[in-house]
Each structure stands twice: as C-alpha cells, then as structure tokens.
Amino acid sequence: MAILLNRDTRAIIQGMTGKVGSAMAARFLAARQLLVAGVTPGRGGATVEGLPVFDSCHDAVAECGVDCSFVTVPAPFALDAVYEAVDASIKVIMLYIENVPVLDALRMSRYARARGAWVLGPNSAGCASPGLANFSEMDERFLTAGRIGVVAKSGAMCMEAEHYLKRAGYGASTILSIGGDAVLGTYHGDALAMFEADPDTDGVVMVGEIGGRSELQAAPVVAGMSKPVTALVIGRHAPHGRQMGHAGAYQGEAEEGFAVKTEALRKAGAWIADDITGVGETMRRALGNA
C-alpha cells in the first residue's frame, strides 16, 4: 500500500508545456513513472515527451483517468490550478512551486480538504512511494522501498532522512514533502494519521522545523499512535527572527521554536533524534522498543 501514491497512481502535470513542467515530465518518464498526460489551458492537442496535453483537468481525467496532479504552473495561476484539479476529482495534488500568496494557499488548502483532496505544498518537493510511484524531486534510483514513513517540510530533509534510514537498514514506504511555505495544504499531523492507518508502514520519521505550529499540532497525533515516531526539529541554532530559506521557517514566538516543539513531541512519546544523521539509528531503537 503506502500512502497517497501507489503502483497504479496515474498522474498529470499541470503546466507541462512550461520549462519546469516539461523537465519534470522527462524525468518522471525516464524513471518509468505512470505519468499519463499534461494540462495547460489553451494548449490542448499539443504533446510533451509524447504525452497528450489537455486544456483542462476535466478533459485529462475523462480521457486518461487521473489520481494525482503535479502542479508546476507559475504562482499567480496556482490557486486556479488547484481548484480545477479538486473539481475534477483529483485527490492528491502536489504543488511544486513556491511564492504562492498566503491567502491563495489558505483558500486552496481549505477547499481541497472540504472535498476530500490533499494538497502538498506550496513549495513541496513532491511525494514518493519507492518502488511504486515517485512524483517528486527525489531520484528513484537512490530510494529504497521499505516500511518506514517519512514526512518533512523540506525536500532535502526527506532525502537525508531516507538516506540515514537506509544506512540503518530500513527502506521507506512513502516519503512526503509537505512544503516549506508558511501556509500548507497538509501538515505533519495529517501525514502521521495516514501512516498510522497504513498497514505497510511500521514507523514514521517526522522532520519538523522552526516556524509555525505544525509540529505542536502533530504532538497529540503522535501520542495516539500505535507506531513509533522518530522526530527531529531543525533550526535549533538559527538566529532568532531570521527566515531560514523556507518562507515558513521563521521563529516568531517561543512556541514556534526548537525547544518547545521538541519537548512537546518528546512528551507525546516521539523518539527524538539529535540531528538528521541520527534518525536511522533512533528509529532502530524505537522499533526495538515498540
């Protein structure tokens, strides 16, 4: 199983005729992923990498059957793109682009959830269920399939967590980048709940960071889980009040910082890793005690 993406997931790229969209199409196809079409309003009938381009998500769904969309349109068009995907009954929408207005991010997040769809991002590196489906920045050749879920805002932390899990002898069921922007469509707690329900996931690595309260909101979910969670909050030594690359990685109040988040997760029962290089070994200890 895994979560969100499986072997039969059929994906489109919204914005596939653009520079980023066409590059990602080539990459997904080279990795033999089940990318079936693209959508660019006004470009219906074109082809990219041999795949058909449709004018709308509705057309793509009707012609090809689609479960998932990887969105690469420019930020000003992101809200409309997500609304269209949701209205076309696409249930997993990965918003790869960044610099989406926060009001738009808020609206698309609420709209999607109200209709049973998940939006990853904005500024998500995508999602991969190794060996099954991979619509992400992560190179399939470097991923190992297994039974540990990974959720992080950062694409880089997804890759590092997977790497250190592999070093400890574990593979990943699904690796989920929820995005680095301030307002997101999916939060850590949402992913944890999905992993808890997934019979093919035995434990979860959760990488949080300074800024916002996603990790605090995840703590009660951790407390209610039957599976072990290894947690890490990065940005411990970030200068106060500075944005650390991600639009959302900015500690304003103490609750948004390393100490409060880490303590909340520890109290909830998470196994706390000292740093990203330790998540694999920490997971080993967690599984040994599960």
Place this chain on the structure above:
Amino acid sequence: MALLDGPPALRLDGGAALARLAAAGFPTEALKAPARRLAIEVALDRDARGHRITVGQSGADTAPLAQVIVDPLTGPLAHHGRRLAGGLGLTSIPAKAISDLIGKLYTLALAEDAIQLRVDPVEIDESGALACRAAGFGLDRMAEFRHPAWRDLPIEAPGTPLERQLLAAGAVGVEVDPDGDIAAVVSGAGLMMASLDILVARGGRVRLMVDMQGLPLQGAEGLAPLIEPAAALRPKVMFYGGRFNAPVTDGFARTVVAVHRKLAVESPVYTWVDGNKVPEAQAIFAEAGFIVCDTLEGALAEVVAAAAG
C-alpha cells in the same frame, strides 16, 4: 497566535493607510461624541488556517476582549459578529454597526492581500456611528503581482548587505555569528538548517550559511554570483555540500573551484556531495586540493575540527 509576521511584509501605515480606508468607503472623520474607542484586527493565522479577528479596547497593550477564527470558505458569519460585539459589551444598534464594520474590514483585507489589517482606534457612539481613525496594513509580498501599486510602497529590505547580495543572486544567506570562522554553502533550506545545527552542536562557530536554492541547475552563470560573495569572506574554513538529484554535481564542483581560483581564496575547503555525477565532482574537488568527504556527518566534523585547529 502565529501571524505571518516573519519576513518583513510590505507596510502601509499612517496617513496612507487611513486614505486607503477612506477610498474603500470606510468612515474616517472623527466623531463629535464617541462613546468608546476600540481596536479591530483581521490577521491571517497560519496554524488556525483562517483569519483571526480580534477586538478590544483601543491601545496596543490592551488584552483582546473577543476573537474568532473565520474559515476562508465561508467568510465571517452572523454568529462571529454577535460574539465579537458581545465581547465588546455592545448591544442593539452599536452591536450591529460594529459587526457590519468587521465584515467590511475582512472583505478589504482579502481584497488587499493583507496578512494583517489593524484599525485602532475605531470610534463608536451611542447611535452606532463609526469612525476609523488610524490603521495599518501588513501586505503579503508574494501577492505583489495582483497589486502593481505596491511597487511605490516603502519596502523594508530584510537582512544584512551580504544577505541582500545573496538574495539578489537568487540564494538565501544567513549571517549567523559575525565572529564565526566557518562558511557553509549547501543545497536546500532544510540542509542549511540541519547543517548549522550540527556544526554548532559540535562546537563550530558559523559565520555564514547559504542555501543555493535552484541555482546549481543554472550552471556557472547562476552559481558564480552566489559563491563569489561567500568565498570572498575568506573564512577560516569553507564547506560545500549537497545531495543533487539532477546531473549537475560536476558543474557545481567546477564552478566552486573556478571561483576559488579567481579570488585566490586560501581557506581550506571541505566538500560533501551525493546523488548524480558524484565521482566526477569529487575528482574535480580533489584535483583542486579541496578535501573530499564521503558523508555529511564526517564532513561537518572535519570542518569543526579544522576551524578549531
């Protein structure tokens, strides 16, 4: 509450903010006999995933008397208005008046892409007459494409001169400790934070951290303007690292080496790369005399040791 008060928003304050309210049809002329002076704030709360509307007595230090979270799918509802007016102790006509005003301020906040809209004071009298006497807007910079007029607003440029230089090059730089002796350039915001944590935890003093963002994909033309100012700091030790999924690692290595040669930087350079074209990149680094490390943790440990030595 976790307002989006991180990177400096565009600000619209003072007379310009009040003029914006007047232009939108809000009453701004002072009342002759105000009964109350109130404060109303509409602010986007990232964690509540909605707008938080807060009301209270006028004055920055007064505690809120009532607040509600508004779902963007519905906008303010009648019960929100009743709750806020009730929190202010208003009834009858003044309660209806303040409730209507709050609804209009919410609509204005959306139209203006305001992360925060605060009106303080709002005068109200017994007849329900209102006057917005001062206001401030915090505007979402990412929505600038919808508001061409924002280009004329004063922008508080964030960061130090070096950070601004790196931002202009398309990267994100954070000057951590002015007395630090390590500069690190890595791929990804998460790796920037994680590497900083490891370096400091092991006793390192970090002068500068840089996230290259997508610049390695742009080749030497995109990368050099980022690497030059970092290398020009001539810290005691430099570190370059990243896990590259695209086959750009060798190009990254060539650019780093070229910049260091051009600037005649003598600081020892530690490198760690993983992903595509790693052997090629490591060979380029090694040929230039840089130290090639096989793991992130090994590289960072060596960096700290070299800085301390």
